Amino acid sequence: MAAPQPTEATTAAEFTTALRALRMWSGLTYRQLEGKTAAHQDRLPPSTIATTLGRATLPREHFVDTFTRACGLGDDEVLLWLKTRRDIAIRATDEDDEDEPAPALGAPVRSRAPRWRRAASLLAATFVGVVGTVAVDAVVDRSAPASPSASPVVGLTIRPVGSWARVHPARTPELCLTEGRADHRAGAVAVQGSCADAPLPYAFIEPLGADVVQIQWHHPRHGIRCLAVLLGGPDRDVLEPRHECADDDPAQRFRIEPAGPPGATDVRIRPVATDLCLGPRDRATSAGAEIVQTPCSATSDQVFLIEPTAPP
Template sequence: MTITGGLPDPGAARTAAEYVALLRRLKEHSGLTFRLLEQRAADHGDVLARSTLANVLQRDTLPRAEIVAALVRACGAGRDVASWLAARERIASGPAPESATEPDPGSESESESVPGSAAVPAPGSGSPSESSAYASVGDGRTVPGPAMGNGRNRRPSLPGGNRTDRTRSVSVTVVASLGAVALLVVGALVLVPRDKGGSDGGKEGAGPAPGLSRIRPARAPELCLTDGEVTAGGGSKVVAVQRPCAQAVPPRTYLLRADNGLYRVQWDHPVEGKGCLTLLVDEPFRNMLEPRNDCTAASQRFRIDRAEGIDGWRLRPEEDDRMCVAIRGAGGAAGAAAVAERCADEAADGSGGDDRQLFLIGPG
């Protein structure tokens, strides 16, 4: 690795993986923790959430240019920002190994990305010690069909072969194929999420359909729940906010079935990966919702109930169903964060109470 003045030389990087390795070396050279880098970036007027930075440095894909610039400045190498950005542009423009390029948001089909079962995806491995937003939580599963065979097990046609043997072989192949189709049908019935009533009085079947979804505040239906940076207490964090729906993708939003009629809300970002919305408990971001890579926590499960007398849903955290997810402030401003607060009593006239706590949920 080439070193210039004690600092890594970005011009030495040939691939995205080498480029990120140099960024890690730059961070190590600075001697600063993720928290201190976040604070240093804020001092320079940059936004560099420590959870985002930890996730970026554990991957082998090119970070966004603004993250690179903020990190280089925070590490005390502001004079080298142009060199780092030029090296990033060179690598992004040239040929690179498949494993070192970010996924193309448009290349993934819906059938591959929509979670295929009621089971929650397994957490990704290798997460940093600090919680990381958008770390991968697992891949969707596909079941191979009979047409996916490569033909390597086919018996070649033999001139003058026994007719009876050939007929028997065809018959066995047909029966085997029919058996495979039957198994695939049974497997599909097991894997596809089903609405069913349970011990909770059928609430699971009464909830919104799982899969690709849009979550829109009832007070401002032209806005959608998505990710955004929020600053509080001298720091910043990626949490759930509302923005115009045209600007809200990526990430794509999925509802995942959990146990006992509950749901998880998963975001799938083409660069940042997958993360489940998690109710935060520490100040200054208490009761906001942050995407986390480990999708097994109770703080990620919500009961979604239809509001009485109005078209809308309430999202109640499992840990305290007296709380409802709402939009902070007046509820209609773009960029306003989603927070959990005490549920408002439904109005006596059946209007559904505080409409900041109501959401329209439908296919994405």
């Protein structure tokens, strides 16, 4: 299958979407891409790659050059990506110059972008999740689910390049692992919430090894974040979404293991850093309850269902 092309991209958001599609086409994890960039006498840490691909702004030329080569493109293809990026940058500069009125004599120079342009940037970011999924769909064959025997996660139809999914507590399948707030901290945490009322963020399960995955949250405004278990401090044991995704961070790696008879889709999710088990705080069944790590037991509150879904 041919690599995705950037030629249809006319905005920074569309260009970044095309880069995400290229990364999915390559089939490489962030960690593997880092190794490829090192082979080209350079280095892009996984956190840099994830952060850059999660934005709707135009990446630096150096990033585009290094990243596209790491994905396996040759010189001519890399030059096409660089040319497209340059054209978008020039076009954006020209539009800014045309839209900005000349200041009156003696008036301070206005440094902020026009209001319509700031609004357009926000609108473009809102569409990143949808457009990115369409682009990824164009380069990844989703016509048939992967067989469990070929899956990097035993018993689940998770593709080697990752799959969109919903993660449900098995006791309350109407709830999903999603973003929420907790009284004891200002930032976002992972909670169990109504699947119908909380469609965002979209969950993406990326295999990192045999039965080990990274749980990513894709959001049209917040970009790509990765769930990590907190290992210390007052919020110890809760899950938080981090913009700094790192395949080699044990706190962001989760082991998936069967929790039922052979062939069942029930699983336990265990942070690699501690080998404990995830479950709702105080074994709660209500929406809004935090998902935390606790000692593993035979109780049903630590059992989850991972349901592959169509692209959002």
